Amino acid sequence: xxxxxxxxxxxxxxxxxxxxxxxxxxxxxxxxxxxxxxxxxxxxxxxxxxxxxxxxxxxxxxxxxxxxxxxxxxxxxxxxxxxxxxxxxxxxxxxxxxxxxxxxxxxxxxxxxxxxxxxxxxxxxxxxxxxxxxxxxxxxxxxxxxxxxxxxxxxxxxxxxxxxxxxxxxxxxxxxxxxxxxxxxxxxxxxxxxxxxxxxxxxxxxxxxxxxxxxxxxxxxxxxxxxxxxxxxxxxxxxxxxxxxxxxxxxxxxxxxxxxxxxxxxxxxxxxxxxxxxxxxxxxxxxxxxxxxxxxxxxxxxxxxxxxxxxxxxxxxxxxxxxxxxxxxxxxxxxxxxxxxxxxxxxxxxxxxxxxxxxxxxxxxxxxxxxxxxxxxxxxxxxxxxxxxxxxxxxxxxxxxxxxxxxxxxxxxxxxxxxxxxxxxxxxxxxxxxxxxxxxxxxxxxxxxxxxxxxxxxxxxxxxxxxxxxxxxxxxxxxxxxxxxxxxxxxxxxxxxxxxxxxxxxxxxxxxxxxxxxxxxxxxxxxxxxxxxxxxxxxxxxxxxxxxxxxxxxxxxxxxxx
Amino acid sequence: xxxxxxxxxxxxxxxxxxxxxxxxxxxxxxxxxxxxxxxxxxxxxxxxxxxxxxxxxxxxxxxxxxxxxxxxxxxxxxxxxxxxxxxxxxxxxxxxxxxxxxxxxxxxxxxxxxxxxxxxxxxxxxxxxxxxxxxxxxxxxxxxxxxxxxxxxxxxxxxxxxxxxxxxxxxxxxxxxxxxxxxxxxxxxxxxxxxxxxxx
Numbered sequence: 001x002x003x004x005x006x007x008x009x010x011x012x013x014x015x016x017x018x019x020x021x022x023x024x025x026x027x028x029x030x031x032x033x034x035x036x037x038x039x040x041x042x043x044x045x046x047x048x049x050x051x052x053x054x055x056x057x058x059x060x061x062x063x064x065x066x067x068x069x070x071x072x073x074x075x076x077x078x079x080x081x082x083x084x085x086x087x088x089x090x091x092x093x094x095x096x097x098x099x100x101x102x103x104x105x106x107x108x109x110x111x112x113x114x115x116x117x118x119x120x121x122x123x124x125x126x127x128x129x130x131x132x133x134x135x136x137x138x139x140x141x142x143x144x145x146x147x148x149x150x151x152x153x154x155x156x157x158x159x160x161x162x163x164x165x166x167x168x169x170x171x172x173x174x175x176x177x178x179x180x181x182x183x184x185x186x187x188x189x190x191x192x193x194x195x196x197x198x199x200x201x202x203x204x205x206x207x208x209x210x211x212x213x214x215x216x217x218x219x220x221x222x223x224x225x226x227x228x229x230x231x232x233x234x235x236x237x238x239x240x241x242x243x244x245x246x247x248x249x250x251x252x253x254x255x256x257x258x259x260x261x262x263x264x265x266x267x268x269x270x271x272x273x274x275x276x277x278x279x280x281x282x283x284x285x286x287x288x289x290x291x292x293x294x295x296x297x298x299x300x301x302x303x304x305x306x307x308x309x310x311x312x313x314x315x316x317x318x319x320x321x322x323x324x325x326x327x328x329x330x331x332x333x334x335x336x337x338x339x340x341x342x343x344x345x346x347x348x349x350x351x352x353x354x355x356x357x358x359x360x361x362x363x364x365x366x367x368x369x370x371x372x373x374x375x376x377x378x379x380x381x382x383x384x385x386x387x388x389x390x391x392x393x394x395x396x397x398x399x400x401x402x403x404x405x406x407x408x409x410x411x412x413x414x415x416x417x418x419x420x421x422x423x424x425x426x427x428x429x430x431x432x433x434x435x436x437x438x439x440x441x442x443x444x445x446x447x448x449x450x451x452x453x454x455x456x457x458x459x460x461x462x463x464x465x466x467x468x469x470x471x472x473x474x475x476x477x478x479x480x481x482x483x484x485x486x487x488x489x490x491x492x493x494x495x496x497x498x499x500x501x502x503x504x505x506x507x508x509x510x511x512x513x514x515x516x517x518x519x520x521x522x523x524x525x526x527x528x529x530x531x532x533x534x535x536x537x538x539x540x541x542x543x544x545x546x547x548x549x550x551x552x553x554x555x556x557x558x559x560x561x562x
Numbered sequence: 563x564x565x566x567x568x569x570x571x572x573x574x575x576x577x578x579x580x581x582x583x584x585x586x587x588x589x590x591x592x593x594x595x596x597x598x599x600x601x602x603x604x605x606x607x608x609x610x611x612x613x614x615x616x617x618x619x620x621x622x623x624x625x626x627x628x629x630x631x632x633x634x635x636x637x638x639x640x641x642x643x644x645x646x647x648x649x650x651x652x653x654x655x656x657x658x659x660x661x662x663x664x665x666x667x668x669x670x671x672x673x674x675x676x677x678x679x680x681x682x683x684x685x686x687x688x689x690x691x692x693x694x695x696x697x698x699x700x701x702x703x704x705x706x707x708x709x710x711x712x713x714x715x716x717x718x719x720x721x722x723x724x725x726x727x728x729x730x731x732x733x734x735x736x737x738x739x740x741x742x743x744x745x746x747x748x749x750x751x752x753x754x755x756x757x758x759x760x761x762x
Contacts, residue, residue: 035566052665053629054566055573068665074566078664081630089665 034059034073039115042127049110052090053078057110057130061103066093069103119143122156177209203240230255232371233262256364263367266374399435408439408557411491412448414550424453431455433523436470439556444482445472448554449527458531463490463539466529467554471519481516482509484558490534491551492543502553503534503544567628571598571668578669589672591622599624603635605672607717608680612707613641616715620675621651622668632662635671640739642703642710642746644684644693653678654688691747699749706746713742727752731759 036056051058053074060072068090070078079086079097088095115133117126119142128136137143141158149170155163164171172181177196191197195211203223208216217224222242228235229248235258239247248255403410412434414420423429434448451464458464465488472478486507492500507528509516515528539545575598578584578591590604603620607613619638625631635658637651645654657666657674687693696703709724711717727750731741736759744755 035569038569053570055570055577055667074664078630081627087663089663092661092663 034071036071036074037110037115037130039118039130039133040120041113041115045113049106049113057113058103058106061106061110062100063103063106064088064093064095065099066091066095069106072102075100117142230258232375233258259364259367263363263370266367266370403435403437403445404441404443406437408437408443408555410434410437410446410448410554410556412552412554414450414552415548417452417545417548417550419548421452424451433468434552434554436472437554438472439484439558442474442477443472444475444478444556444558445470446554446556447523448488448552449529450552454531454536456531461536462532463534463536464529464531465490465533465552466527467515467556468527469515469517469519469524471522475518478518479558479560480518481511481513482558483511483516483560484509484556486528486557487553487555488529488533489553489555490539490544491553493546493549493551494543501543503538505530505533567624567626568598570629571601571624574667574669575601577667578672581669588676589669591668591672601668602638603668603672605676605679607711607715608676611680612704613679613711613715613717615719616711616717618679618715620672622671629664629666632658632666633668633671634658635675640710640714642692642707643679644682644687644689644696645678647689648692648710648743648746649689652688654683654686695746695749702749706750710742710746724750727755731756 035054036051036059038056041057045057049057049069051061051071051074052068053070056071058069058071061069062072062075063069064075066088068088070089076097078089079095086095086097087093111131112129114127115130117124117128117133117136117140119137119140120126122142122144124140124142126136126140139157141156143157144154145157145160147153147155147160147163147168147170149164149168151168151170153163153168169183169185171184173184173187174180175182175187175190175194175196177191177198178194179196180194182190193210196209198207199210199213200207201213201216201221201223203217203225204221206216206221220241223240225238226241226244228237228239228251229244230251233255235251235255237247237251414432420429420432424431430453431449431451433450436445436447438445447468447470449466449468451458454460454462455464467486467488469482486509487504488507489502489504492502494500507530509528513528514526515524517524534544539550544550575591575593578589581589584590588606592602592604594600594602601622601624603622605618605620607616607618617639618641621636621638623634625634636653637646640648640651642648646652653675655674655678657663657671682696684693684696692703695706705721705724708717708719709721712720724745727745728738728741730752731745732738734756736756740759741755744758745752748754748758
């Protein structure tokens, strides 16, 4: 294991891993950065209260055993830079950290000196004792502050109320029409879409709110141009709504024709789509190979019987009259030859005609029903589609929530291990990535990446595991580069808890590596981890893979930046 | 540059500009750029030395870690002095190295350099040739230093015989500065100086 730790390496060979242990003396004195008070003292500061290092008024003065005073921050920075051999910056006397003491007398004196407010350049005439300066600055009307609406303006505190009330382009104003609060800058655009603004109908000059206008155009406006009700069956005529009634009257016949044509088409389609489910259809165009030949034959024979009967009737009536019949099938001819035996056929004809009308009517209602059903069907399809989309969204959100709520401890179950391993060996798919997970709800997003057959030098001998950072929604407020500890484990799935030996490695982030920078792509190309995480032979001893499943655990704990 | 360094240079700058020494034209500092990382210094040659009446320009570079580390100072004006390189202007002075203290300022640095001109330390030399001459041929050293100060730094006392030897070599087609360096190095022996120039 120790040998492996030594081989810990970044996967990214292009990065120069020079450990940059610079001898910058400020490294561990960041808390002491502050230097003296750089304020304008009134009257001017007595040089005895001046820090000889920063040349400003002493802040938290410390005195040396040789009697010199310095700012705490300045003095400690000087000593730390000198390490063992520290000498007083003034008289070169040897001194050590434990001989220094805070000079509270001088501190009290300095804090009670008067200074000019730091905002004197912007107009503040206040002269105040140093101790109270901080308090004053928090309410000084001449302090510069950025606009809280983030409009990019920087203003004096004094001018802020007026700016927020009258000038800021990001201030909220109330829309007269819908009463919503709108950002000033966006108000003009809002007025073009606000549903409550009054607009004039382009067709009929009526004035309505935008919200009502849509409905008005769709349903009411008499001057709006609309499609014919029969457009679904092919009528292409457009007209003002008020003319619709007239059009319907004038085009009854063409409309009926269109209806019948499309009804026929619909039936054809329905029938060809699903023969077994559609009830027997009495249409002459039906495919003879359908499942109901008997019914059709019967129907055909019935029809021919009927026809023969009618023919006979005609023939006999005509024979009695002795007229030569030119047009047997014309009803006109039949009515002309009325009388005697012809009367019976007339009655029969009337019945037939009635039946015909009745069937026509029935046909019409059915075609209407079919149209309605079609419409209903398409609207249902839309609903289904919509719900599928929502389901997908919800699935994504549930998944995302899981990934966020794992608090940096992510367990990745790799099912189908042998198959994936085989693919890795054959070179088909050499690398697999886990789904993304977060260190906390608003934290870093990462994923685990594995080469089941190793990578580079570890190819064919070891399992390689790396951590890759991914773009998360809250990257902008996180500290970069990432700082923290990452523990990677392969879980021992033995039955007996006491015998389990997880393969675990912990690594600390290295701020100079690309792997820990803010990801510029969905998944950072550079990862960090172990090429030789575990020998492949170890994995296949039966403890780490159960039910063809490998379990990898990643624990990621960010630490605050120093 | 770190804020503390800038703040400090700004304050020091005011301090030097209104100090007595500036008033008496002994030292002077001016800015080279707006970022306060580089300054130009000037010191007057101290009285009763070969440098009397001359003015020396200095390059001062302020490191980011100032005042916890010393400024980097070197002579821009050529000078003949055991602790200052006659070639590069580099200075050997302890306070610019390990003896630097954070309480030192530009003013104290310039005054220390002035003091160095008045009291050379030939046992801790920067320029070994000059140091050797200082110890073994002190009168020649004094005259050479005066000659250099006269030629390069506006010193008022001329060393006519040295001028003539330089002109002599110059008339033979040698670069006057190279001729002067060679002559100074070989205690103004014209033959050896010529040999020196021709060999290097």
